[in-house]
Amino acid sequence: MARFNSNQIKQKMRQAEQKLKQQMRQAEQKLQREVDKVNRENKRKVDAYNRRVDSHNRKVISDYNSEVRKRNTHNRQAIAELNRQLRSGSSGVRYTEPEQQLADRVHTAVGQLDPREYDTFLSYARIDGGDVASALREALEELGVAVWFDEVAIIPGRSQSLQMDAGLRKARSGIALLTPAYLTGRFWTERELGALLGKNVLIPVLHNVTFEDVRKYSGILPDLAGFTTEQDSVEDIAKKIAAAVIVDEAV
Structure with missing residues (x-):
């Protein structure tokens, strides 16, 4: 009958434990790499989206400011003409x-x-x-x-x-x-x-x-x-x- 060797059992248990820890570290590292990859891709998409939104907003603001300038110019011209008409009586509306x-x-x-x-x-x-x-x-x-x-x-x-x-x-x-x-x-x-x-x-x-x-x-x-x-x-x-x-x- 073989003798029970407790030291040998403990050694095998430590080896199994170390192997399991190593496998867990490798799994964690792999998972972290996947997470980093996903984060980088998400950041790339967010940055690209933000650039598009920023470009769109700048265009909208530029177009709006341009329209406001045109409208202001038109209003000034219209008011100047209206003033002329009101004071000259050249239209149906006069002072x-x-x-x-x-x-x-x-x-x-x-x-x-x-x-x-x-x-x-x-x-x-x-x-x-x-x-x-x-x-x-x-x-x-x-x-x-x-x-x-x-x-x-x-x-x-x-x-x-x-x-x-x-x-x-x-x-x-x-x-x-x-x-x-x-x-x-x-x-x-x-x-x-x-x-x-x-x-x-x-x-x-x-x-x-x-x-x-x-x-x-x-x-x-x-x-x-x-x-x-x-x-x-x-x-x-x-x-x-x-x-x-x-x-x-x-x-």
């Missing part, structure tokens, strides 16, 4: 004498101001001026006028009064859409009108009220010149205002 005096004062005053984020601040009473105000804003912006308009500019969840104050500061001029509700002296409209009067660049637009109504409402308005929807369409009024508030930077 009356009081309107031209107002437009000239506004144009001169705006040209002397520092650049602002908005060309004008549109003040109105929502109860009876919302629809006309929206139409006026759209018509002005189509002509290249940057308009601060509460329904678009005010961000929900933030202080409405602080946002309105910021808009009043940033606007180079103001438009007061005077309606029956506006002339009742509501808190917001009175607050806005007070701030706009401090700018010395205020354009009254009358809707469903007369200059006599405005005279009774307040004696603090700088004058009774302005535009009225009784005489002109909203689109024509927008043209007259745009010609006054947009200053050609090349001039």
